[in-house]
Amino acid sequence: MEKVGIVGFNQVKMYSDANYGRYEMIFEAVRGALDKSGLKKKDITTVISCTNDYYDGRTISNLFTVEVGGGYLADESKCEMDGAHAVLYGLMRILSGNHKLAVIWSGSMPSCYPYHSTRLYETDPTWERPLGYVNDITAGGFQMRAYMEKFGVSKEEIAKVAVKNRKNAAKNPLALAEAQNANITVEDVLNSEIYSDPVTELMVAQPCDSIAAILLAPERQALKITDNPVWITGVGYSQEAYYLGERDLSISKSMEIAGKTAFTTAGIKDPKNEIDVAELFEAYAHEELILAEALGLADKGKAANLNSEINGDLAINPSGGAIGGNPPCATGLIRIIEAAKQLRGEANGYQVKGAKKAIASGQIGMCAQNNILFTLEGSD
Amino acid sequence: MAEEEKVIVNNKGLVRAEFNFWVGRYMDKFYDGLEQKKIVGNKCPKCGDVFCPPRSVCGKCNENLSLDQNWVDLPDSGTLQNFTITHFKVTDRRTRKVKDPQLIAMVQIDGSNTAIVNRLLNMPPDEIKIGMRVKVDWSEKTTGAPSDINGFVKV
Ligand SMILES: [Zn+2]
Numbered sequence: 001m002e003k004v005g006i007v008g009f010n011q012v013k014m015y016s017d018a019n020y021g022r023y024e025m026i027f028e029a030v031r032g033a034l035d036k037s038g039l040k041k042k043d044i045t046t047v048i049s050c051t052n053d054y055y056d057g058r059t060i061s062n063l064f065t066v067e068v069g070g071g072y073l074a075d076e077s078k079c080e081m082d083g084a085h086a087v088l089y090g091l092m093r094i095l096s097g098n099h100k101l102a103v104i105w106s107g108s109m110p111s112c113y114p115y116h117s118t119r120l121y122e123t124d125p126t127w128e129r130p131l132g133y134v135n136d137i138t139a140g141g142f143q144m145r146a147y148m149e150k151f152g153v154s155k156e157e158i159a160k161v162a163v164k165n166r167k168n169a170a171k172n173p174l175a176l177a178e179a180q181n182a183n184i185t186v187e188d189v190l191n192s193e194i195y196s197d198p199v200t201e202l203m204v205a206q207p208c209d210s211i212a213a214i215l216l217a218p219e220r221q222a223l224k225i226t227d228n229p230v231w232i233t234g235v236g237y238s239q240e241a242y243y244l245g246e247r248d249l250s251i252s253k254s255m256e257i258a259g260k261t262a263f264t265t266a267g268i269k270d271p272k273n274e275i276d277v278a279e280l281f282e283a284y285a286h287e288e289l290i291l292a293e294a295l296g297l298a299d300k301g302k303a304a305n306l307n308s309e310i311n312g313d314l315a316i317n318p319s320g321g322a323i324g325g326n327p328p329c330a331t332g333l334i335r336i337i338e339a340a341k342q343l344r345g346e347a348n349g350y351q352v353k354g355a356k357k358a359i360a361s362g363q364i365g366m367c368a369q370n371n372i373l374f375t376l377e378g379s380d
Numbered sequence: 381m382a383e384e385e386k387v388i389v390n391n392k393g394l395v396r397a398e399f400n401f402w403v404g405r406y407m408d409k410f411y412d413g414l415e416q417k418k419i420v421g422n423k424c425p426k427c428g429d430v431f432c433p434p435r436s437v438c439g440k441c442n443e444n445l446s447l448d449q450n451w452v453d454l455p456d457s458g459t460l461q462n463f464t465i466t467h468f469k470v471t472d473r474r475t476r477k478v479k480d481p482q483l484i485a486m487v488q489i490d491g492s493n494t495a496i497v498n499r500l501l502n503m504p505p506d507e508i509k510i511g512m513r514v515k516v517d518w519s520e521k522t523t524g525a526p527s528d529i530n531g532f533v534k535v
Pocket of ligand 1 (some may be wrong): 424425426427428429438439440441442443
């Protein structure tokens with residue numbers, strides 16, 4: 001694959017109820033990314049956004065973000081999945097050879113709408129939706145139980161993931177304040193409110209308000225913009241069956257395929273030993289384990305034994321991950337930004353020493369139906 | 381924010397654009413079956429997987445399950461494959477706690493390769509075991525709708 005570089009990024013701090021509107025937040029993210037990189041509106045050749053019409057409360061919702069997202073009279077389009085999928089769209093625009101700078105931004109403000117109720121709209125309107133038994137929360141309950149039953153993993157082992165990510169989030173100034181829990185214990189997680197048994201409140205990546213933006217450029221252009229671009233070396237993505245009842249929820253087949261594709265493109269043969277840091281979109285604590293196993297970072301059912309602390313064997317979600325804040329549509333894009341920060345040595349307070357190769361993932365759908373994985377490398 | 385929110389613009393009820401989905405020819409047969417307290421599924425001619433509820437296409441094989449064949453009569457019994465207990469009402473405008481937690485199950489109807497999601501009824505949570513035998517609790521007066529199934533009960 002031709003080299004495409006991440007040449008800039010910016011993220012608005014995550015809030016459970018941000019005290020400013022969508023327009024301001026999008027502008028802050030996008031204009032901030034340009035300013036930090038010494039770029040201007042005229043340098044943008046394409047803009048890709050990722051939002052969701054249901055979350056935005058209007059159709060073709062990129063129509064209202066043209067000015068604030070830098071898309072005025074520009075080549076502009078939208079991807080209605082996760083922000084990481086929008087990065088793939090932007091990457092493809094660059095690889096077409098027609099573009100010198102892609103702006104990709106994504107995010108949402110769930111403080112304005114009932115997030116978990118809107119997730120019900122993902123279900124089949126002629127069968128599951130009228131019954132109202134499946135939304136993201138109950139699906140997460142099924143997924144956690146399937147994983148525990150299949151591999152004999154305990155609630156405590158899963159709660160440890162939430163503890164690690166919440167402690168990491170406490171070191172990340174952009175994380176959601178409610179998720180910055182420096183002194184949290186496994187007992188706190190297990191004793192928090194039951195969402196959908198066995199999932200408890202503190203195991204959930206809570207939806208919150210934020211917008212993030214990233215800038216991509218082809219190699220020649222990237223090296224003109226910055227001395228320190230982060231290279232996208234591979235990407236893979238895959239989609240599973242729609243109905244929960246047709247899937248094995250204890251594993252992630254789609255992430256396994258996404259990982260194999262990305263690793264092959266990047267020439268990574270032994271991900272566990274070659275990768276220094278992983279930023280994975282875990283909508284629930286148990287998903288971090290399932291996804292890590294799908295990527296071959298641990299044997300099936302054994303990811304809880306992996307030391308994934310910031311200075312452990314393989315750091316997973318040093319930023320706090322999605323549990324550190326989950327702005328719908330931005331979460332996967334933030335994973336890519338956080339991985340890029342690690343490779344540039346800019347993750348102040350949660351930097352993984354000497355990080356050279358990183359992976360970052362995004363997902364969409366019930367129980368991570370669709371997964372996308374990026375492999376990234378820093379500049380020498 | 382602690383202070384009470386002031387509603388400046390309320391968009392509720394200005395526009396009504398409700399969908400009138402047709403369930404389609406396959407689910408039509410399924411719902412006709414429910415009205416007679418019968419469960420039907422259909423079988424992929426290529427891989428042999430039995431879908432319940434029925435599907436028009438097997439995703440794995442990318443094969444059409446033609447409407448005039450492939451139908452399989454299934455019993456109203458099955459195996460509990462997975463369950464969760466939720467304390468929140470998922471259809472509400474706001475996430476709200478319910479009085480009695482709902483027991484929600486994934487049940488594999490005997491003779492099918494898929495699971496359906498519905499309630500578990502009359503069961504103390506500590507007696508639920510994956511692999512236990514369950515059967516449909518039918519609504520007294522069926523109408524060919526999702527509500528014909530009250531939920532699943534222990535056999
Ligand atoms: Zn088939």
